[in-house]
Amino acid sequence: MQVASWNVNSVRTRLSHVTDWLKANPDVDVLCLQETKVVDADFPKAPFEELGYHLYIYGQKAYNGVALISKAPLDDVRMGFGAILDDNTVGDLDDQKRVISGVLNGVRILNLYVPNGSSIGSEKYDYKLRWLALLKQYLGKTLEETKKLNVCGDFNIALENKDIYTDEKRDKHIMSSPNERDTFKDVLTIDHSSIEEEALTDAVGVSLADAFRKFTDEGGHFSWWDYRAASFRRNMGWRIDHHYLSPELYDQAKRCWIDIEPRKLEKPSDHTPVIVEY
DNA sequence: ATGGCCGGGGCACCCGGA
Numbered sequence: 001m002q003v004a005s006w007n008v009n010s011v012r013t014r015l016s017h018v019t020d021w022l023k024a025n026p027d028v029d030v031l032c033l034q035e036t037k038v039v040d041a042d043f044p045k046a047p048f049e050e051l052g053y054h055l056y057i058y059g060q061k062a063y064n065g066v067a068l069i070s071k072a073p074l075d076d077v078r079m080g081f082g083a084i085l086d087d088n089t090v091g092d093l094d095d096q097k098r099v100i101s102g103v104l105n106g107v108r109i110l111n112l113y114v115p116n117g118s119s120i121g122s123e124k125y126d127y128k129l130r131w132l133a134l135l136k137q138y139l140g141k142t143l144e145e146t147k148k149l150n151v152c153g154d155f156n157i158a159l160e161n162k163d164i165y166t167d168e169k170r171d172k173h174i175m176s177s178p179n180e181r182d183t184f185k186d187v188l189t190i191d192h193s194s195i196e197e198e199a200l201t202d203a204v205g206v207s208l209a210d211a212f213r214k215f216t217d218e219g220g221h222f223s224w225w226d227y228r229a230a231s232f233r234r235n236m237g238w239r240i241d242h243h244y245l246s247p248e249l250y251d252q253a254k255r256c257w258i259d260i261e262p263r264k265l266e267k268p269s270d271h272t273p274v275i276v277e278y
Numbered sequence: 279a280t281g282g283c284c285g286g287g288g289c290a291c292c293c294g295g296a
Contacts (some may be wrong), residue, residue, distance in 0.1 A: 009295085010285055035295085037286065056289075059294035062286045063294070116296055124294090156296070175296065226296070270284075270296080 001278060002028045003109055005152040005241055007271035011036040011067070012044060014269055017201050017262055019047050021273065026276065029071050030104060032111035034154045036065035059257045060097045067100065074102030081138050093134050107249065108146045112153035117174045129183055136187045143190055143206055149246040151208060154271060156240055162219030163239035175240055188244060193250045208244035211256040221259050224271045232263055243276040252278040
């Protein structure tokens with residue numbers, strides 16, 4: 001089973017890139033899109049349905065938006081944190097459409113578009129950290145019910161220095177600041193504080209692990225390159241799109257790779273697909 | 279040392295991205 005994640009930076013602008021990629025990658029069972037940038041009524045469903053795919057979309061005007069494109073129908077599709085957390089807990093964190101998930105072959109595939117954060121100390125940075133704190137609760141609750149979880153998407157975080165092309169200003173840069181890294185590492189470890197007392201069972205102590213790093217140790221592998229400064233040609237990128245797997249699924253993982261081909265096309269997305277197989 | 283480019287909205291630039 002293969003699951004891919006791709007921030008397409010507008011699904012309408014990138015439509016032929018996405019459909020061509022699906023045709024070229026028929027073994028991909030589910031493609032998770034981020035930054036679709038379109039309300040559900042205007043999502044270009046027909047080109048995907050004509051190829052035989054099932055669509056699950058959760059969009060908004062101009063910004064954000066996520067979607068699942070699946071060869072087979074998905075079970076128990078959920079949109080937003082509010083699908084399993086109460087309104088008071090969620091607060092304003094579902095105003096932006098960034099969370100969608102569904103189940104295929106007993107695996108819950110959770111597709112995320114983590115907030116960018118703009119710049120350290122900004123209002124958007126605080127929003128990113130609050131969003132991640134809520135994600136921790138959401139994952140704790142999700143892991144109470146499933147052992148097989150694939151959390152993928154555009155995380156807008158590079159956890160390791162080798163995930164970035166340069167050493168410069170790393171600590172002061174969005175996506176690699178110590179506070180973001182520490183917060184996110186904490187999200188990946190499910191502890192008592194994120195689970196209600198009576199539900200304390202198997203999920204406690206579970207850590208989600210980076211599928212890409214199961215197979216590749218070296219740096220220089222990236223999933224995003226700035227449109228500016230000929231960054232792609234010079235491979236000045238960041239690895240910020242990921243697949244994090246629960247232990248059982250991580251053990252099963254056979255392969256995880258980045259396909260840089262779509263980044264070479266005319267008018268590309270600034271991100272490129274990351275695929276995991278298990 | 280800085281910024282360089284995109285997409286959307288909507289028609290002039292501004293917001294947001296990362």
